[in-house]
Amino acid sequence: MTKPRFFLGLFLTFLLVAAQTHWPLMAQDAQAPPAPAEIQEYPVTLDGEVLLEVREGVGSFTPEERAAAIQRRIRQVAEDEDIPVDSITIKRVGDRDNVTVVQGNRPLVTITKADVGDRPESQAEVAIALAQRIREAITRYRQDRVPQNLLKNTIFAILATTLTLMLCSVVVRISGKIFPPVSRWGGERIPPLRLQNFEIISREKVELWLLRILQFSRLALLLFILYLYLTFVFNLFPWTRAFGKNFLNHFLGSLEFILTSIGNYLPNLVAIATIVAITYYILKGVRAIFSAIESERLVIPGFYTDWAKPTYNLLQILIIALAAVVVFPYLPGFDSPAFRGISVFLGILFSLGSTSAIANVVGGVILIYTRSFQVGDLIQIGDVKGIVVQKTLLVTRICAFNNQVITVPNSSLLNNTVINYAVAIREMDQPLIVQTTITLGYDVPWRDVYKVMVEAGRRTANILDDPPPFVLQTALNDYHVTYELNVYTRNWQELRYTLSELHQNLQDACNEAGIEIMSPSYLALRDGNTSTIPSNYLGEDYLPPGFRITLPK
Known part of the structure; x- marks a missing residue:
């Protein structure tokens, strides 16, 4: 792509993003019909295994209370090893439309029509399947707590931990030896991006990016190994099996919540990300250009090298300010009264407290582009004379001959004459x-x-x-x-x-030479001394005049 097309495309993209701030979203005239209320389901679990999901309550029990009561009864049966699992059957109790799963004569779960819902099975079929699941779950519950099984699972956990540590160590060591040669190989194959005599993307940056990609891949592999390890170990013990089975579900649920929140804000987020990316690369390109000017790898007639850094700083502030103006309408709560109040408060605070600061900044900019002096020059400002050690947008620091550092506000420099003892030698070769x-x-x-x-x-x-x-x-x-x-x-x-x-x-x-360095002073009345006119200007018959005194007769 040629330079004109590149800059034209970049400019049009920036205009497109900036124009979006003036395109309000079209509101829907017709409101969507209210969605039907979702039926809350409360699971009944044993060691993390879902046996039943309760949708409706029975009598005075709410669905949540009913699910808790059912789970408590099943756990009591599972913990009592004297109760055989074969004693769990079904029978009709009271109303013949309901079927109850019982243990002996103790009811565990009553299956109602609401529990069956739209399923094609009958209440009896649902109760039979539920009773079978309860028997199997209680059998596993008891077997998992046998000391021999706990000891065996502990050994498996130790072996899995050892294997995981060894595998992670091998991955880290092998990657540490392979990644640097691979990144160097990629740096040799991918050519650097140049503009005139300076590199925009050097070989070292390519190698660094490749190394970062490989390191990120290694991190993802280590996290995957850790996930497999935790899932396996948590499933070994009954107390952590519920978390082990739902480990991925918890992770995916959290990720889904985050993604849903981001998705609701995604249009604005995409616009902000686009503006930030464009601003970042514009600043990066501008910085590369001015760095090349400062190092004299890029020469622009009439543009001095000492202008490069301050010009970049000013452009950076302007570009970021423009980007902020474009981004603000996309921020959450931009139209809220709190956001407006904070904006007004900060504006007033800035206006009241920045008068002298702005004057100093303006003075600093004028001093930079008038090139009155540079860092290292010997200057004199009024009674202050010394070498410039620092020059910023706000102040200039001068080190006097007695090593006293004098800070002079830039605004005061505009009202004083600056004498520079070095500029004639440096710039005019005089x-x-x-x-x-x-x-x-x-x-x-x-x-x-x-x-x-x-x-x-x-x-x-x-x-x-x-x-x-x-x-x-x-x-x-x-x-x-x-x-x-x-x-x-x-x-x-x-x-x-x-x-x-x-x-x-x-x-x-x-x-x-016999010359006295002194400034003589004379009285108006000569006392007979020789004239101060040089002797070669006096005649040979010159005699020093004497006093003439007239006596009274």
């Missing part, structure tokens, strides 16, 4: 210019100052010779000149130490 200033008096020739400051810059480590250092006069103040030294460096990580060494070299170079 060295960072380090600047420092000194002030000297007008009596020092500026050409000498230039030479001294440039020499100090060249002596400093991490300073580039090309481009060379240069000096600018940034201000002609009242009493001194401000000189600015500009040097180039690419090692911004050592900026503090580079600047400190530069200051040291400036002091050494000025001292070697």
Whole structure:
């Protein structure tokens, strides 16, 4: 399938599922006739074997009470081994339409017309068959409690337990040796799914999926062996035989209840599962694409690699939010007042408590896509200067030079100027210019100052010779000149130490040249000192002016 057809089919499927939220189910105009009430049946059992199912009561006895009374009488006869089973017969008692199964003169079960129901047999035939079943059940009841039979069944249970443990151990050991080679063999035969230079489904994933399938099959086999073992062992003893016979029925009954509940909700469940599956695979595909962009296996012109992860996170939130909007109408109780009340409460709570959080998220998104800085950059925000150690949608964490971690909300970053010392080197391939200033008096020739400051810059480590250092006069103040030294460096990580060494070299170079680093101050009245103008600008006949004092006559 080509890419356009694939994405078109995926888009149409998503639209179809989303549109179902606006298709209400058609209600049936004509109501179905009420179903006839089911007749409750109460079984009469002995050691788990059903002998009779009671549908109606007799006299003041309800069907449930009648079934309990019949079961109690039969159990009393079965527990009394002095009573021969041949003494259980049938006879008519009182009303000749009813036939009673008796033990001697003690009635056990009275068969009424309601007990026969729609069956073609007569009451007498039903009573004869029931008496035979009771005799056989009592015989088995007594035989199962003979000590010799209990000992034999105990030995069988021990042997079955040992055999089951050995069989499970063999299955686990053999599968543990066979499964890895089989999964590797399947991984070699099934080609990986690729898109450009990255694998959507790699060989390792294929092998892992095959291994999981084999492990699930092993689990199913072990559960089946356990089921056979429990059924066999429970049937050996009379006290657990009822559970053993109904073990599968209990399991199937529970499974039927679960499946019935699911079946009633199946249409909505299918829609939810479809939406969840589509959302999952869309997120999986989007994640694979942005992972490839982040690792530079997939290059999109104009899309930076550091945008990949935050863009995926934003798309993930949007896709999940859209899927939630589509899924909510299918949830049980969606239209209930409780669900609506909770939704309104959560909405108000979110609105009141998330104002600053949303501002920080917006600020974080703007910082990400304006690429003001990255993790590891040296930045300065107001009085805060340090290396960025973490950047999230809410806050940015900066490690200062004294190892203090400063947390700055992203919303405040939008209102401050961010100075980045690393971006020019990383993205524009331009060295960072380090600047420092000194002030000297007008009596020092500026050409000498230039030479001294440039020499100090060249002596400093991490300073580039090309481009060379240069000096600018940034201000002609009242009493001194401000000189600015500009040097180039690419090692911004050592900026503090580079600047400190530069200051040291400036002091050494000025001292070697006989230049005092000081800013002189003057009074308005000269006291006869030499002019601060450099000597080469003064004439040869220049004499320092002195004070002129006029004495009174």
